[in-house]
Amino acid sequence: MSHSRNRLVVLGLDGLPLSLARSLCSGGKLPNLATLALSPNAHPIRAELPELSPVNWASVVTGLNPGGHGVFGFSRIDPATYTLSLTDSSAIQAPTLFERLGAQHRTSKVINLPGAYPARPMPGMLVAGFVAHDLARAVHPPFLASILEGEGYVLEADTTRGVSDPDYLLAQLRSTLRSRRKALDLFWPDLAWDAFMLVLTETDRIFHFFYPAVANPEHALHGAFMELLAEWDELIGFVLELYNALPEPKRLVVLADHGFTECSTELDLNVWLMQQGLLKLKGLGASEFDSQAIAPHESAAFALDPGRIYINVKERFARGVFHQYIADKLRGELKAALMELRVDGKPALAAVHEAHEIYSGPFVSRAPDLICEPVPGISLTGKFNRTELTGLYGRFGCHTPGDAFFYDSAGSAPETVSDAGRELFAHFGLTPEARRWP
Incomplete structure (x- = not known):
């Protein structure tokens, strides 16, 4: 099948708020970001809830909300055993843009896409991002693993030292930036592709631990992180140079999967459920994920990160305590009580949503019963080893649903991340499909 190439380039800037981007650009140290952020083609979009990377990158590449693609968080719970596992590419139940293009004999190149591990076969090249940990399973086609290993490719920055060791975090992020550049040098030059996607996750990693340092020019570490962001900006500039050299027709979309702000406190919904007498633990979990x-x-209900509440019904869980008709009543009571939840005398939640109110598609039945949306600055959690309702635990930035960065050279103005995904499909004359793949 012959076709002309109407190329699409997608640059992901994980966790970047548009308002912060514009503020940082005012100092003149991020000139390449400024060409995007200060353009009339830039505007904020809203993340799908929960405002997490796996949920929203799945929404970008499928053009669907979670009810259509089946990803509702970083973790998923087994309804038979109540054990948690990390969400990976097997959770994405709808075909991605790259798979749909492949069915039309079109080729894609994808670098560091969160949620794409283990790599699913597609025409072109793919190296997955978080939660990738084994290079051999993170790439397609398989021969890429030895090439990238030879280049010293780093799948993910080690953030285990978090806020305690900023120099180590900076060194780790420089290594991931170098790795993304090496993959870019490998994947781009033959131009034998229709869609190209590169996701840079360094901003998200910085903001979780050092958002105040980046946002506040008076912070002692502001200069060190701006130096790292200047290197990040150089890579953005390199992508823009490559894009500008492409022949027409072409299109550039730059977007974030969610926003970010300074974290005032974490709020643990499992502690709240225990306080309400709705959740009982056998004892504190061995880890925060020990469901x-x-x-x-x-237990009538339990929470999973970040703000997902599940009612323990017989129709869904092997050891459910009551039937769905009772759960329907409890859901309304929980919703009302959660909206009364206060931190320092102020409302903790901006909204509490029922699944059918915000999701559509064949997988709504798998969604949480309630999806809590915090006010900016409050980070919702659902741990299994905490006793305090609120507190800070080494993370000083948190996701926000609003203010996610978006830029489109074609001037589109989507309202949400999944709307942005639909724009990518529309570029190729495609419509997202909520169906199992393959």
């Missing part, structure tokens, strides 16, 4: 601590026969 085996749930005493299912004595």
Whole structure:
């Protein structure tokens, strides 16, 4: 099948708020970001809830909300055993843009896409991002693994030292930037592709631990992080140079998957559910993810990160405590009580949504019963080893649903991340499909 190439380039800037981007550009140290952020083609978009990377990058590449693609968080729970596992590419139940293009004999090149691990076959090249940990399973086609390994490719920055060791974090992020550049040098030059996507996750990694340092010019570490962002900006500039050299027709979309702000406190919904007498643990979990601590026969509900509440019904969970008609009543009571939740005398939640209110598609039945949307600055959690309702635990930035960065050289103005994904499909004359793939 012959076709002319109407190329699409997508640059992901994970976790970048448009308002912060514009503020940082005012100092003149990020000239390449400024060409995007200060353009009339830039505007904020809203993340799908929960405002997490796996949920929203899945929404970008499928053009669907979570009810259509089936990804609702970083983790998923087994309804038979109540054990948690990390969400990966197997959770994405709808075909991605790259798979749909492949069915039309069009080729894609993709670098560092969160949620794409293990790599699913497609025409072109793919190296997955977070939660990738094994290079051999992170790439397609398989021969890329040895080439990238030879280049010293780093899949993910080590953030385990978090806020305690900023120099180590900076060194880790420089290594991931170098790795993305090496992959770009490998994937781009033959121009034998219709869609190209590169996701840079350094901003998200910085903001979780050092958002105040970036946002506040008076912070002692502001200069060190601006130096790192200047290197990040150089890579953005390199992408823009490559894009500008492409022949027409072409299109550039630059977007974030969610916004960010300074974290005032974490708020643990499992502690709140225990305080309400709705959740009982056998004992504190061995880790924050130890959902085996749930005493299912004595628990009416439980929460998973970040603000997902599940009611323990017999129709869904092996050891559910009551039937759906009772859950329907409890859901309304929970919603009302959560909206009364206060931190320092102020409302903690901007909204509490029922799944059918914000999702559509064949997988709404898998969604949480309630999806809590915090006020900016409050980070919702659902841990299994905490006893305090609020507190800070080494993270000083948190996601926001609003203010996510968006730029389109074609001037589109989507309202949400999934709307932005639909724009990518429309570029190729495609419509997203909410169906199992393959």
